[in-house]
Amino acid sequence: MRFFPLLAILLLLASCDKDDDVRTLPAKDLTYIVYMAADNSLSGNVESNLRGIETGLRAMDVAINTVAFVDVGDGGAQLVSFTRDDGGSVTREVIGEYGDVDAVDPDFMADVIAGVAARYPSQHYVLDLWSHGMGWLPASAPSLPFGRWFGQDGQHFMDIRDLRSALAATGLHFDFLMFDACLMATVEVAYELRGVADYIVASPIEVWEMGFPYNSIMPALQSRHPEIAVAEAYAGYYDGVYSPAYGIEMTGAISVIDCAALDSLAGVTRRQLADVAPVYDETFVDELLRYDRYTYHYLYDFGDYMTRLLGADGAAPVIGALGQALPFRYATDSFGYGSQTIYLDADRYTGLGSYVPRQSYTAWNEYYKTLQWFEDIQLLPIY
Numbered sequence: 001m002r003f004f005p006l007l008a009i010l011l012l013l014a015s016c017d018k019d020d021d022v023r024t025l026p027a028k029d030l031t032y033i034v035y036m037a038a039d040n041s042l043s044g045n046v047e048s049n050l051r052g053i054e055t056g057l058r059a060m061d062v063a064i065n066t067v068a069f070v071d072v073g074d075g076g077a078q079l080v081s082f083t084r085d086d087g088g089s090v091t092r093e094v095i096g097e098y099g100d101v102d103a104v105d106p107d108f109m110a111d112v113i114a115g116v117a118a119r120y121p122s123q124h125y126v127l128d129l130w131s132h133g134m135g136w137l138p139a140s141a142p143s144l145p146f147g148r149w150f151g152q153d154g155q156h157f158m159d160i161r162d163l164r165s166a167l168a169a170t171g172l173h174f175d176f177l178m179f180d181a182c183l184m185a186t187v188e189v190a191y192e193l194r195g196v197a198d199y200i201v202a203s204p205i206e207v208w209e210m211g212f213p214y215n216s217i218m219p220a221l222q223s224r225h226p227e228i229a230v231a232e233a234y235a236g237y238y239d240g241v242y243s244p245a246y247g248i249e250m251t252g253a254i255s256v257i258d259c260a261a262l263d264s265l266a267g268v269t270r271r272q273l274a275d276v277a278p279v280y281d282e283t284f285v286d287e288l289l290r291y292d293r294y295t296y297h298y299l300y301d302f303g304d305y306m307t308r309l310l311g312a313d314g315a316a317p318v319i320g321a322l323g324q325a326l327p328f329r330y331a332t333d334s335f336g337y338g339s340q341t342i343y344l345d346a347d348r349y350t351g352l353g354s355y356v357p358r359q360s361y362t363a364w365n366e367y368y369k370t371l372q373w374f375e376d377i378q379l380l381p382i383y
Contacts, residue, residue: 031065031122037103037131039073040152056218065120071103104158106166133181182206186353191373194259199227213237235330253331255351261325303350
């Protein structure tokens with residue numbers, strides 16, 4: 001889910017050197033698609049984000065195709081295009097009407113995205129998945145948290161495996177996926193989706209309800225390294241400045257995941273875990289750096305998890321491979337409020353989340369074993 005604004009404190013944690021020069025793009029050589037599954041409590045934030053896209057397009061130096069699928073429930077879903085004229089004015093046009101649909105149905109999602117690509121063919125595609133998110137959790141999970149994985153349409157949710165299938169069915173390979181949704185930068189999500197995109201830009205923790213700062217996200221798309229520039233734009237927005245509009249001090253975290261490096265990360269992790277005996281002690285998780293703020297904790301820092309399990313020396317190859325897989329990471333020093341605050345210790349934070357299987361989470365464990373990450377690692381101990 002995306003988090004609703006309350007007081008928190010933030011600090012810039014990490015950055016990454018890059019060439020920010022604008023790349024030379026032929027007109028319409030990039031198609032940016034934002035898929036807004038907003039038939040839920042986030043529907044009130046759709047219009048402000050669409051206006052942010054318009055503002056960002058006006059600031060761009062190159063022309064791109066920009067299309068938004070928008071489903072807020074009432075009135076049916078629409079497909080909207082944005083066009084900027086030579087004078088810099090941006091107009092919005094409804095180019096498709098869908099009626100009452102299930103935006104998180106995999107076949108429907110695949111058809112919409114493939115249809116946009118057919119209408120706006122390009123050399124480059126960026127897909128922004130906008131909704132609630134809960135990492136890898138299954139849509140059928142019988143217990144809390146109440147939200148499930150990516151995307152909420154009423155009481156319908158989407159499994160990680162179904163999203164992978166939907167994106168593969170489009171026939172597209174994306175330059176990168178953006179998740180304007182909570183808790184999506186996990187090793188399980190990234191590994192499941194590694195075949196459909198070069199990079200994934202997502203937060204390992206929650207995202208405030210106002211979401212990505214589209215007025216600066218859009219110009220970032222014209223960078224030579226747009227996945228890094230988008231993440232930097234997010235980091236620059238959640239930089240600790242007090243926001244009178246929202247009544248909070250802005251906080252957050254964002255990671256860029258290099259999908260090409262994930263097979264190596266899996267191989268190194270599998271080798272380092274080969275001689276580790278299962279640990280049946282649920283107190284193991286008590287000292288881990290936690291990313292979620294729910295009653296039933298399920299998301300922890302992957303690097304901190306490996307270090308606690310393998311020791312510093314045993315975890316060193318995994319941490320090295322993890323560094324190769326994350327060309328950019330950023331986080332504030334804390335997120336949340338009061339007793340729900342989580343603290344992102346700079347010495348332990350690595351920017352990628354992970355589930356830690358526990359004996360008491362029987363139903364989640366069974367689903368977890370069907371994910372590609374577990375299938376390839378296999379030896380991950382169940383606590």
